[in-house]
Amino acid sequence: EKGTYPHYMLKEIDEQPAVLRKIIQAYQGPDGNLQLEDETIGALTRADRIYIIAAGTSSHAGLVGKEYFEKLAGIPTEVHISSEFGYNMPLLSERPLFIFISQSGETADSRQVLVKVKEMGHPSLTVTNVAGSTLSRESDYTVLLHAGPEIAVASTKAYTAQIAVLAILASCAAEVKGHPAQFDLVHELGIAATAVETMIDRKEEMETISFDFLEMTRNAFFIGRGMDYHVSLEGALKLKEISYIQAEGFAGGELKHGTIALIEEGTPVFALATQAAVSANIRGNVKEVTARGAKACILSMEGTEEAGDRIVIPAVHPMLTPLVSVIPLQLISYYASLHRGCDVDQPRNLAKSVTVE
Numbered sequence: 001e002k003g004t005y006p007h008y009m010l011k012e013i014d015e016q017p018a019v020l021r022k023i024i025q026a027y028q029g030p031d032g033n034l035q036l037e038d039e040t041i042g043a044l045t046r047a048d049r050i051y052i053i054a055a056g057t058s059s060h061a062g063l064v065g066k067e068y069f070e071k072l073a074g075i076p077t078e079v080h081i082s083s084e085f086g087y088n089m090p091l092l093s094e095r096p097l098f099i100f101i102s103q104s105g106e107t108a109d110s111r112q113v114l115v116k117v118k119e120m121g122h123p124s125l126t127v128t129n130v131a132g133s134t135l136s137r138e139s140d141y142t143v144l145l146h147a148g149p150e151i152a153v154a155s156t157k158a159y160t161a162q163i164a165v166l167a168i169l170a171s172c173a174a175e176v177k178g179h180p181a182q183f184d185l186v187h188e189l190g191i192a193a194t195a196v197e198t199m200i201d202r203k204e205e206m207e208t209i210s211f212d213f214l215e216m217t218r219n220a221f222f223i224g225r226g227m228d229y230h231v232s233l234e235g236a237l238k239l240k241e242i243s244y245i246q247a248e249g250f251a252g253g254e255l256k257h258g259t260i261a262l263i264e265e266g267t268p269v270f271a272l273a274t275q276a277a278v279s280a281n282i283r284g285n286v287k288e289v290t291a292r293g294a295k296a297c298i299l300s301m302e303g304t305e306e307a308g309d310r311i312v313i314p315a316v317h318p319m320l321t322p323l324v325s326v327i328p329l330q331l332i333s334y335y336a337s338l339h340r341g342c343d344v345d346q347p348r349n350l351a352k353s354v355t356v357e
């Protein structure tokens with residue numbers, strides 16, 4: 001039920017801090033440490049390479065997950081869009097593990113890949129919000145998101161839940177493989193949940209930004225580098241699916257290789273600059289686009305911010321910034337959809353779960 005909320009999407013955006021806390025609880029053992037079932041851990045640690053298979057927003061969460069598996073657990077990881085994988089399969093490693101990420105657990109494109117890899121005899125793990133869903137039933141292992149039902153077509157809380165759960169998977173695998181912990185994940189996820197709450201309380205500010213940057217526009221760009229690049233893809237998808245504004249997310253460094261030709265007077269560019277290591281580069285990209293007339297909205301983090309940045313999120317661990325930086329982007333899209341009189345929860349031409357290939 002959406003209760004007093006005008007839309008499910010807004011309710012689901014608001015639920016994110018509680019979802020993150022529930023996930024921490026769900027995967028915390030009696031000693032306070034993160035834990036997973038032994039078989040799941042076994043599957044992860046046996047793999048010499050992980051193949052993440054997903055569609056849409058879930059594939060964007062997968063891109064963040066790849067960073068966790070590689071950087072925390074030292075497992076090489078590839079992310080594939082499920083609709084492409086079936087007929088364009090890469091050369092597989094000797095001991096692959098297939099991880100399917102799907103909120104609904106019913107996405108036909110992903111299921112088709114699952115059927116194929118099962119035939120080939122490879123192990124599979126599904127990360128899903130729906131226990132008993134097709135992908136969960138048909139794969140060897142399941143890890144649940146605990147996000148509660150997601151009704152709005154635009155995925156919000158499932159995305160943050162997927163990122164948190166993937167971080168937990170990677171961190172548990174790292175521990176069993178004897179990789180030294182780089183940070184206290186439980187502690188840092190708690191800090192991130194509080195930061196998400198802070199951003200959710202800044203709705204009025206996000207509505208103003210949405211109005212200032214998107215009121216009249218037909219298109220918008222999202223740029224970032226590293227972690228921020230993954231989130232820029234998600235920001236663009238959210239905006240196009242519910243407001244019908246043509247939006248593109250891309251790596252800041254790619255601007256000069258083509259996209260910059262599209263920048264005109266007043267083109268909105270949302271630039272994510274939460275990563276200290278690439279902050280100077282992305283700010284350089286912002287200069288390139290503003291010199292050509294773009295209107296830039298810089299999103300940075302306490303500690304990476306500079307005067308004039310329009311959105312500054314609270315400081316969180318650099319690997320967990322996607323959990324927080326996506327919140328203002330979700331809200332900006334929500335208000336753009338609302339201001340344009342679009343159907344926020346049921347955008348045209350879209351279904352919540354795509355059960356056809």
Ligand code: M6R
Nearest residue numbers: 056057058102103104107154155
């Ligand atoms: O249920 P799934 O996670 O498998 O769904 C995948 C995509 O269809 C889904 O994420 C879609 O992109 C969302 N509508 C995006 O908000």
